[in-house]
Amino acid sequence: MLQFLKYVLATIVGLLLFMVLGFIILAGIAAASTDDTVKIEEKSVLELKLNEPILERSPRSPFAELGLSDVLGETGIGLDEIKASIRKAKTDDNIKGILLNLEFMQVGMASLEEIRNELVDFKKSKKFVVAYSEVATEKAYYLSSVADRIYLNPSGTLELNGLSSEVMFFKGTLEKLDIQPYIFKVGEYKSAVEPFILDKMSEPSRAQTTSFLNSLNDFMLQNLAKARNKSFAEVKNISDSMLVHNAQDALKYGLVTHLGYYDEAMDYMKTKTGTQKKEELNVVNLGKYRKVADVNKKSGSSKNKIAIIYASGEIVGGKGDENTIGGEGMSEAIRKARLDKNVKAVVLRINSPGGSSLASDVIWREVMLTKKVKPVIASMSDVAASGGYYIAMACDTIVAHPNTITGSIGVFGMLFNAENFLKNKLGVTVDRVKTGKFSDVPSVTREMTEYEKMHIQREVERIYADFTTKAAKSRNMSVEALRKVASGRVWSGTEAKQRGLIDVFGGLDDAVAIAAKKAGLKKDEYRLRSYPEQKSFLTNFFDDAEAQVRTYSLQKELGTMLPYYQQYQQLERMQGVQARLPYDIAIQ
Template sequence: MKKFLKYTLAVIVGSFVTIGILMLAFFIMIGIFAASSQKEISVKDNSVLVIKLDGPIVERKISDPISDAIAEILGEPSPIGLNQILSSIKKAQRDDRIKGIYLESGTVLAGYATVEEIRNALLDFKNSGKFIISYAPVYTQKSYYLASVADKVYLSPGGMLEFKGISSHRTFFKNTLEKLGIEMQVFRHGEFKSAVEPYTRTDMSKPARMQTLTYTLSIWNHLLSKINDSRGLSAEKLNVIADQVPMFKDETFLMQTGLIDGLKYKDQVINELKDSTNTDYSKDINSIEIKKYADVYVPDDKKGISKNKIAVIYAEGVIDGTDSSEGIISEDLSRTIRQARRDTTIKAVVLRINSPGGSALGSEIIWREVKLTSETKPLIVSMSDLAASGGYYIACAADTIVAHPNTLTGSIGVFGLIPNVKGLFNKIGITTDRVKTNKYADLPSIDRPFTSDEKELLQAFVENSYNTFIDRCAEGRNTTKEKIDEIGQGRVWSGKDAIDINLVDLLGGLDDAIEIAAKNANITDDYRIVELPEELTPFEQFVKSMGGNVKTRIMSLFWKNNDYAKILQIINNVENNYPIQARIPYDISLN
């Protein structure tokens, strides 16, 4: 009887789970068809473009019905593409129906280089003579940096403004691993290649601390310089303000510092927007949100439908990471670059990189296609927040490398990290045994320590991978391996500092890279942009999503921005990644 009830309960629970999944799929499909049948979006005269950055910003927004539907169910904002934001700001600049921008940037979820790209686009927008008004109940430091470009920066009474300087921290697992009986066996080349330190130390090494302080100061000083340009506050004064922690000061302090222009409630800001657009107070403002405006067509006087194309290829995420449905998949990206090379209508390629690196093998595969393409037509690299280690590996063969001052790049080095869990097995009573036909048939094994011969083999493999890495960089940057080795060793550099050591050619954003590509291809007045890889239709993306790692997608939504989830992901990467990695030292998080 007990078994009968058990099986009956299991069948009932299973049925409900199945019904729930089918219902979710049904509603997603309804949403897809509803979206595909949407009527054309219209923009009214005398409108305000509303830029509300309340979700993650990715390089390029891909239609993903499952993630969007789950995010909506959970009440989470769906990601917005940087490409959508930049193109919308450009369109609004030449769109006579748009009179200005209302910016809500309270909690920007992006890196400093991404924020810089948006900020520069807003600066260009202001050249049109149109207004920008920023408002938020709370400004994070990145959000304030973005908002500081506005004509007016308003904070809600009782609100908070974070401005305290930049910090970078990391988590160390050495003591935990020792308690579990796990030994991390490390193989690396590079004094600064500190990716292994969280597993072998309890704090930063001197080289790691030095390099972190160097690029953190570089980024902070750049921010102070740009805020000074917009707000007229010197670096010295801004540092004094930061040391007083404005977020814990009263409203009078915030006004006296000059960080903001006023304290206003939302209705008061709306009234100011009505004044700026000559809208009667009794009527609503004509406005359109950026996610909708991204789909609005606005003619460009400079370019029509040209046969000449410049391909912008997006490379975002870890190279050949643990999730085969996310990040950079070396075979897929290589195929996309190869197709662009063979397409005679594509006159130049811009490779947009936002990656901490990853598999050394995957990086080599992509590098080959980048090199072949650069020998055929102009290929320009545009670096976003990160283009480090493997991210730099795939960039070094480009004709020109463009980075933001606050891009993190370099980290030329490789490492291998393989756990020995014999101590853990002993604690929980697990034993193993084996037979083998040859001396190294069971290499690598995680249930025993490596022998001295095996350690020599693996270290030699790492040294060979590093030698190949600096050889690629030396060839691409037209210098010697010795000079690359001097600035390599796994050291991370800011984009600004990378200029001085010949890792980067110019400071700028995606638009600058596109202009260089057009100039090098001699098509400055006759081209159009195509983004690659081509987007799937909503239905195709739905089918792909259902066949992908749905569990990972769901967990990422539930655990998003959770420190514990990040730690678990780091551990998962160590367990499942390709043994030899060309990757940035650690998961960098700058406040």
């Protein structure tokens, strides 16, 4: 009887949860199907609280403005949406200023730069920008530095101590497990394989990481110095010496303008907007403001289009998904833009550390075919390295930020021999029957012969030769000159431009402007069209429900170790020779 009651109770709970979820979905659909426009009251302030991961494009979800994104596993906000809202607020008479309420920002350096540049442009309207933080991390402070007033909580902290990058090594782990790695690579800087054969960075790897980190850091400090009316040397000394330990230090060294609480920042903005002190300030969040009609937006009546093709994530074979660049799927998107007679130019927006060299080459071919009939411009975001550079190099013009991470022109392959692990640790042995001497190549259950290793190494070298030859031709360089800046070395955008690997500094908007000019289109003679088409929310929700639940569970179980588990999964997905960054670079 007790067991029966348990089943009944479980069924009731399940039905209730299903009903609640169904209600939420229906409410979201209803919200999405109603009039998309909302009205903003006079004397309002747009609040940017950018605490979600910042993606290239916002996920298509009707729940963003309902505040239910986290509940349903749909997290992230689009860089496109942030920039469009700031631009819209600039000419919106009802918006008197912007409040930056920032702490821990999950954003790449180049994306951060695009938001910052948009805020600098917003200030030309003579409207105010106020920043408030309780914990101002390096990225949050960099964005806040453009504000007219910077409030830091009196008990808060401000981080300004430089950038760092850490690499975890697994050589000792593999030795303990009796697993033997086989490494095949070209390029002394192609250090993606180092974590499996070394216990610390090689000198070439350390040299390249030191170089591009210093380049990124110097660029950031130069902009900070300009924003806060200080010399570069002064700001660099504050950072290198870690002179800021608390809020009082931040005020002492002029990094913030005021120590104050959130309500004090609100009171100041009331005076700026003409709001009575006893009245509530009209604060509009980004989720709501994105639905406000933009009176300055083009009507979209022109038949002429510029296609923006978003290539975000690891490059893999097949169709790919919202988080990866599939060789087949991306090629289809480029082909679709090429065959559309109304598309007059293409902008390939790349945010990728690379991946499969084969898939990269498949995409490269589609870019080459497209540039024969219409201009193709590459817009590099946070990262466009190795395979990411491969698909960019065929474009007519490459646009990147000084703090974009790019280069890494090199390839590698990696296999493992788990024979001793299976035998000595698990008591498992393997026997085989084969029709030919090499029928079981590659195998993870036996040692490779010298001939087999030579065969794979030659293939890696062939792919590298093909990569560098194509890159040299695209960049109008000799192969010898190109290989001097290749060898798998990672560069900042600043370093890459000095070495002829990119053409112009700028963001996505600059790339679109270049594409329009090459296509002979004036500003009011085209509209933008994004590819690949994003899946609807419901399609994503039901397709990814299992993955979302699994990710949520892993986050709870693994906590801060989740990124390392994801790196392992990434390694497991690798097929064939890879053209990708040496490791996942997370700028801290």
